[in-house]
Amino acid sequence: MELMEHNSLISELTQGKELALQLRTHFHPSSSPEQACLFLTEMIQSSFEKALLLLNSNSSNSKTHQIALLDAQEEGEEEQEEEGEEVDESSAKKKRKISRSRDVLKKRKLLPRWTEEIKVCNGTAPEGPLNDGYSWRKYGQKDIHGANFPRCYYRCTHRNVRGCLATKQVQKSDNDPNIFEVTYRGRHTCNQSSNLGSTSSISSQNQIYEETNQIHQNPNSEIWFDFGDNNFNLKTEDFNQVFPPFSFSYEPIMDPTFIPGEGLTAAAVSSPASDTAWDWSGYDGGLQRVQSSEQSAVTEIISATTSVTNSPICIGEWDFSLDNIDFDQNFPFDSLDFIS
């Protein structure tokens, strides 16, 4: 392993250790704001994840690194181009719009993406947007070629305020009208974790594992991870012990926590949209997560890029440089109510 990566790994592990120490203090019953623990666990998980990625990417992927560098360079060029031009306001607006659009698209293309199928059982009339713990704002709906039902597009409500690029698409399945295919893209950076249910919602921690590594589960409740060359597996109960707060994806299919009002609730899309787009009659049941599939096309890019921890490279919202780890530690907590 190269010296720089070795140092980064040590930094990551050291940080994880320190954060764990901090977390320990919050286990005292008189001083344990739940959200503080949650935040710290996120930080710890992030630290160890980075360390694992460093290990995993030891063989280094120079190609994806180059892609990241090219992206960074292009962004710089675009900025310079804008500075030097003298054009009328309307065309400048147009150009800014195009530039911004290109920039956003470039970032989104690199965002992790995964799909879940949410089943709406007979028995419940869906109301309101699919509640997965995050607040979404609908920004589009399209009829998809060859599909019987339109696809709805949602983005994080806090996108403008906090720059959260998370989006999701919801589409009713052609095969089974009770199933909604929900494709998530990008991880939430808006810290809405306080809205998350304990087991039924998608925690960002588990997303990390799903996005950056292959996670599998067989019918014997055995989970195994592919960290490149480093594979290991766990029984479900072991997994829950190791990652207690992160067990949502690995629970039985019939998850009793999927009840309206808690966690994933019935209603795949906003009610007005659903009324006009789809016929909801006949839905009188609850919701259940059917399965979680993964599209990890960007996995390698993310993993490889994180190996260059001391370079200021960002992939979309993902910035793994150590400088930013420090930034996270000094997070102003303006969005965390528990420290005032």
Added chain:
DNA sequence: CTTATTTGACCCTA
């Protein structure tokens, strides 16, 4: 008044 949704236009990619 503020925030969310709708929907046609626009842009990008294959």
Added chain:
DNA sequence: TAGGGTCAAATAAG
């Protein structure tokens, strides 16, 4: 060029 994804003005809802 078609199809998918996003933007943003108009509109609706709270």
